[in-house]
Structure formats: C-alpha cells, structure tokens
Amino acid sequence: MQFFREIKLNGSVYAMFVPVAVLLFLFSYMPMAGVIIAFKDFDFTKGIFGSEWANPIWNNFDYLLTSSQALRAIRNTILLNLLFIAVGLVFEVGLALLLHEIRSKAFKRTAQSITFLPFFISWIVVGVFLYNLLQYDHGAFNELLKWLGADKIDFYNSPGWWPLILVLIMRWKFTGYGTILYLAGLVSIDSSYYEAAAIDGASRWKQIRYISLPMLKPTMIILTLLAIGRILNADFGMFYALVGDAPMLFATTDVVDTFVYRSLRETGDISMASASGFLQSIVAFLLVLGSNAVARKVDRDSALF
Amino acid sequence: MASKKMDVTQACLLAIVSILCILCIIPFLMVISGSLSTEKDIVDYGYTLIPKHLTLLSYKVLLLGSGRILDAYGVTVLVTAIGTVLALLVNSMGAYVLTRKALKYRNILSVYALITLLFNGGMVPWYFVCVNYLHLQDSLLALILPALGNAFNMYLVRNYMLSVPEEIYESAKMDGAGDLKYFFRFMLPLSKPVLATVGLFTALAYWNDWFIALMLVNKQELQPLQLILRTIVSNIEFVKNSGNAMDIQRLTAQLPSEGIKMAATVITIGPIVFLYPFVQKYFVKGIMIGAVKG
Numbered sequence: 024m025q026f027f028r029e030i031k032l033n034g035s036v037y038a039m040f041v042p043v044a045v046l047l048f049l050f051s052y053m054p055m056a057g058v059i060i061a062f063k064d065f066d067f068t069k070g071i072f073g074s075e076w077a078n079p080i081w082n083n084f085d086y087l088l089t090s091s092q093a094l095r096a097i098r099n100t101i102l103l104n105l106l107f108i109a110v111g112l113v114f115e116v117g118l119a120l121l122l123h124e125i126r127s128k129a130f131k132r133t134a135q136s137i138t139f140l141p142f143f144i145s146w147i148v149v150g151v152f153l154y155n156l157l158q159y160d161h162g163a164f165n166e167l168l169k170w171l172g173a174d175k176i177d178f179y180n181s182p183g184w185w186p187l188i189l190v191l192i193m194r195w196k197f198t199g200y201g202t203i204l205y206l207a208g209l210v211s212i213d214s215s216y217y218e219a220a221a222i223d224g225a226s227r228w229k230q231i232r233y234i235s236l237p238m239l240k241p242t243m244i245i246l247t248l249l250a251i252g253r254i255l256n257a258d259f260g261m262f263y264a265l266v267g268d269a270p271m272l273f274a275t276t277d278v279v280d281t282f283v284y285r286s287l288r289e290t291g292d293i294s295m296a297s298a299s300g301f302l303q304s305i306v307a308f309l310l311v312l313g314s315n316a317v318a319r320k321v322d323r324d325s326a327l328f
Numbered sequence: 329m330a331s332k333k334m335d336v337t338q339a340c341l342l343a344i345v346s347i348l349c350i351l352c353i354i355p356f357l358m359v360i361s362g363s364l365s366t367e368k369d370i371v372d373y374g375y376t377l378i379p380k381h382l383t384l385l386s387y388k389v390l391l392l393g394s395g396r397i398l399d400a401y402g403v404t405v406l407v408t409a410i411g412t413v414l415a416l417l418v419n420s421m422g423a424y425v426l427t428r429k430a431l432k433y434r435n436i437l438s439v440y441a442l443i444t445l446l447f448n449g450g451m452v453p454w455y456f457v458c459v460n461y462l463h464l465q466d467s468l469l470a471l472i473l474p475a476l477g478n479a480f481n482m483y484l485v486r487n488y489m490l491s492v493p494e495e496i497y498e499s500a501k502m503d504g505a506g507d508l509k510y511f512f513r514f515m516l517p518l519s520k521p522v523l524a525t526v527g528l529f530t531a532l533a534y535w536n537d538w539f540i541a542l543m544l545v546n547k548q549e550l551q552p553l554q555l556i557l558r559t560i561v562s563n564i565e566f567v568k569n570s571g572n573a574m575d576i577q578r579l580t581a582q583l584p585s586e587g588i589k590m591a592a593t594v595i596t597i598g599p600i601v602f603l604y605p606f607v608q609k610y611f612v613k614g615i616m617i618g619a620v621k622g
Binding site: 029033035036037039040042043044045046047049050051052053054055056057058060070071118121122124125126127130133134135136137138139140141143144145146147148150151152154155156160161162163165166195199203227259260263264267280283284287288293296297299300301303304307308311 | 337338341342344345346348349351352353355356358359362370371373374375376417418419421422424425426428430431432433437440441443444446447448449450451452453454455456457458460461462473474476477479482506507508511532535536537538539542543554555557558561562586589590593596597600601604605608611612
C-alpha cells in the first residue's frame with residue numbers, strides 16, 4: 024500500500040530513472056543471471072536457460088582447472104597484474120611528486136598535458152606504435168640496435184620480453200592519467216605543514232617522506248584495492264591489440280580474457296569460456312571484500328565501504 | 329648557497345620530467361613521419377622521426393583506394409554523437425533521481441546501480457544476452473546501446489548535482505515547476521562542468537571502441553574506424569583488393585604498405601589530438617570530481 028502511495032506521489036520523478044534502470048538491467052543484470060552457463064552443458068539451439076545442466080554440475084570447472092592452457096592464462100593474468108599494480112604505483116606517485124616539486128606553473132601544466140596524451144588513443148593505435156618500435160625488419164628500436172652494432176631482437180617471437188614490454192606500454196599509456204589523483208591529493212595538502220617542517224629543518228626529501236607520502240596513503244590504498252579486486256581480469260583491448268593472435272607469445276601473454284575470447288569466438292568452447300568468466304567474477308568479488316576488510320583494519324578511512 | 333642548491337634540484341627535476349614528456353610524444357611523431365615517408369625510406373632506414381623524402385602517397389592510396397575508411401568514419405562519428413548525447417541524457421536523469429532526498433526508494437535505486445559496478449557476468453553471458461535475447465547484431469543500435477547506461481558516470485554526475493543548493497529547487501517548486509522542468513531548466517544548465525567531463529569520457533569511449541563491434545558487428549559497412557584500422561594493420565591486402573581498382577592498380581606497383589598503416593593510424597587519431605588541447609582541462613577536473621568518495 025505504502026509502495027503505491029509513494030509511486031502516486033513521486034511517480035514522475037521515479038520515471039526519470041527508468042531508462043537507466045532498464046539499460047542496466049539488460050546489459051548488466053541479465054548477463055549476471057547468465058553466469059549459470061558456467062554450470063550448463065551449453066547448446067546453441069537451446070540457449071542459456073534451456074541447456075541441460077552439466078554432469079556433474081562442476082564439470083566445466085573441473086575441465087578448466089585441469090586444462091594447462093587455462094592454468095597458464097590464470098597464472099599469466101595474476102603475475103602480470105601484480106607487476107602492473109606495483110610498477111604503476113611507483114610511477115604514478117613518483118611522477119606526481121616530481122611534478123609537485125616543480126616550481127614553474129606553466130611547465131607543470133604542459134608536462135601534465137603531454138603525459139596525459141597517450142590516455143586518449145585506443146589500444147589499436149598503441150598496437151601500431153608498438154609495431155613501429157619493435158618490428159624486426161625496420162622497427163625503430165631494432166634500427167637503433169643495428170646502429171649500435173648490436174644484434175636485432177625478434178620481439179614478436181620472444182615471449183620472454185613481453186612482461187617487460189607490456190609493463191612499459193601500460194605505464195606509457197596510463198601514468199599521466201593515474202598521476203592526476205595523486206597530484207590532486209598533493210595540491211590539497213595545507214602548505215603550513217611544509218612551512219612548519221622547513222622551519223624545523225626538514226629537507227625536501229624528509230618533507231616528501233613524512234608529509235607528502237603519508238597524505239597520499241589513502242588514495243594509494245583505495246586505488247590498489249580496486250586493482251587487486253580485478254586481478255583476474257586483464258585489459259582485453261590491450262592484449263588483443265598488442266599481442267593479437269600470436270601463439271608464439273602465449274607463454275607469457277595469454278590471459279584469462281583472451282583465453283575466454285578464443286574459447287567463445289574461435290574454438291567454440293562456450294561452457295569453458297563461461298566457467299572462466301564466472302571464476303573471474305567470483306574471485307574479483309571475494310578479493311574486493313577481503314582487501315576492503317584488511318584496509319578497514321589498517322586504516323578505517325581508507326576502506327572503500 | 330641554498331638557492332643555488334635549489335636551482336640544481338629544479339634543473340634536475342625539469343630534465344627528468346622533460347625526458348618523460350619526450351618519451352610520451354615520440355611514438356606520435358614516428359607514426360606521422362612514417363605516414364609521410366616513402367616506402368623505400370622506411371625499408372632502407374626504418375622508422376624515423378623526420379621523413380627523408382616527403383610524400384602524400386600513403387594518404388592518397390588510402391582515401392582513393394577504399395571508400396571503406398570513409399564509411400567507417402561516418403559510422404564512428406554517428407555512433408559517437410548519438411551515443412554521447414543519449415548517454416548524457418539517460419545517466420544524468422538517473423543521477424538527478426538519486427539526489428532527490430524526498431524519495432523513499434532512493435537508496436534502493438542507488439544500490440541497484442552500485443551492484444553493476446561490483447559484479448558483472450563476464451564476456452560470454454553478455455554476448456549471448458546481446459545476440460540471442462536482444463538480437464542486437466549488425467546495427468547501429470548494437471554499437472550504441474550496450475555502453476549507454478553507466479553507473480560510474482551516473483555517480484559522477486550525482487556527486488556534482490548534490491552540490492547544487494536545495495533552495496533553487498524550492499523556489500522553482502513554488503513557481504510551479506515540476507521535476508522534469510526543473511531538471512531541464514535548472515539542473516542541467518547548472519551541471520555543465522560535470523556534463524562536459526562525462527560527455528568527453530563517453531565520447532572518447534565511443535570513438536575508441538572496437539570491442540563491441542568486434543563482438544556484435546560482422547557487416548563490413550558497419551565497422552567503426554578502430555576495427556578498420558586493425559584490419560588494415562594486420563592485413564594490408566585489404567587496401568589492395570578494395571575500392572577503385574583502376575586508380576589502385578596504377579599505384580600498386582609502388583604501394584607503400586607500411587606508410588598506409590601509418591596514414592590510417594594518423595587519420596584515426598586525428599580528431600582526438602586536435603580536440604585534446606581544448607578538452608584536457610575538463611578531463612583533469614572531471615577525474616578529480618570522480619575522486620570524491622561515495
């Protein structure tokens with residue numbers, strides 16, 4: 024009864040929420056229900072809900088967790104993401120501190136604009152840039168090696184190089200963007216802290232260590248938590264555009280998302296693909312909850328919720 | 329003495345940051361240079377920062393040889409424009425509802441949206457929902473709809489709208505304006521900064537998207553720019569075999585396949601780089617608004 028009274032009273036306002044609610048329902052909630060595919064023996068003609076249940080019901084997971092390809096993808100995803108998170112934190116906080124120490128406003132602004140630029144282009148374009156650099160015959164980097172008298176490196180056939188390449192590319196694209204939040208944090212620090220510290224004889228370095236870094240801690244914790252929650256998810260666009268279908272590189276570059284994509288669109292192993300997807304969602308959820316709980320213990324204000 | 333030391337520090341800082349900046353733009357310069365170089369120079373000397381012999385041949389071949397790059401431009405511009413306007417409307421209306429404190433079910437709606445940020449079904453169920461249940465395939469709608477509703481952007485707008493003083497609402501109410509009228513007449517104009525930010529985020533996402541197209545669009549004439557670029561990059565034959573055969577054949581003998589890849593890349597990023605100086609400050613502001621917790 025109460026419900027109807029509220030609708031009668033404020034119906035026109037609620038109506039404004041309908042479009043976004045419908046869109047979220049169709050493209051977020053319906054796929055969430057669709058995760059049951061992971062427990063089914065998927066049959067194209069019968070659809071998600073009509074397909075038979077797998078027998079036993081965890082069969083797809085059994086298959087997934089004994090497949091060497093899937094395990095390799097899971098391992099690569101986690102290791103690469105850990106690398107991305109750690110290096111990312113250092114680069115972003117580092118650049119923010121560097122920029123913050125620079126006195127020339129104009130230089131600071133220009134530098135920020137330039138480092139932010141790579142954020143604007145798509146992974147496909149980044150893929151072209153990378154190819155430009157690393158291509159064997161006339162990539163700029165190999166030309167440089169040749170000029171230096173060193174041997175060229177066939178990057179597109181050497182999986183060993185790719186964790187390093189991917190980390191560098193990731194930083195190239197996102198450092199400027201990631202720095203913004205830290206810079207905002209630094210700008211908002213009351214300058215009297217620094218003045219007081221300077222009077223007490225603290226060097227620039229000590230000021231960074233005892234004022235700047237502690238003030239940035241909450242931002243660092245939140246962003247790291249978010250990243251940890253997504254540790255089983257890779258940036259599909261990045262891997263697809265930079266590495267593409269290059270099986271010679273899969274040893275270090277095949278991640279869960281590219282594995283799922285291949286299973287879905289190429290090899291047609293739908294149940295396997297959705298089992299991996301389901302695993303990603305569950306792990307992400309548990310990790311977000313878990314790391315949030317840890318953050319609450321350490322520093323209440325830094326927790327996400 | 330002290331100031332002398334400080335200047336050395338400053339000089340070092342400027343040097344380090346300058347080097348980082350140069351590293352950021354070098355790839356852009358190399359692609360532009362590559363697109364203007366002759367094929368022979370690329371083969372002989374590799375990619376360089378400054379073209380040895382300037383030529384527009386790559387651009388000519390690309391634009392003459394393939395109407396498809398122009399089609400793709402059309403698709404991308406259309407999808408970006410329609411998508412951005414609709415997304416702004418839909419998400420800001422939703423955001424507005426979340427700011428009306430008098431609503432009893434406001435928190436339920438907020439949680440409804442929040443859940444979509446925390447969980448997702450993943451690629452496979454998403455694909456089947458789009459294809460089997462919504463029949464979104466090979467249409468402009470398929471390129472626009474899936475990315476339209478966005479809880480994150482909605483929260484960004486809501487956070488901003490919360491800062492608009494309640495008194496304006498009260499007085500509009502007194503003058504007999506309903507919520508819809510208040511929203512369009514007062515709230516939207518007052519929210520311009522955040523709408524600019526979210527609009528730019530959305531436009532950028534639509535312009536750079538190719539994942540949705542990769543999944544849902546098979547028809548060639550509906551493929552957006554980024555996907556065409558990928559095809560060109562991975563398969564230069566595409567250019568040779570399509571479009572105006574007479575013109576192409578004349579040029580094929582000296583077809584600058586590396587140059588064409590670079591030219592296509594430049595064409596794809598062109599508008600973004602031109603827009604960049606104007607929109608960059610909005611982005612920075614917008615990300616900071618987004619940083620506000622809640």
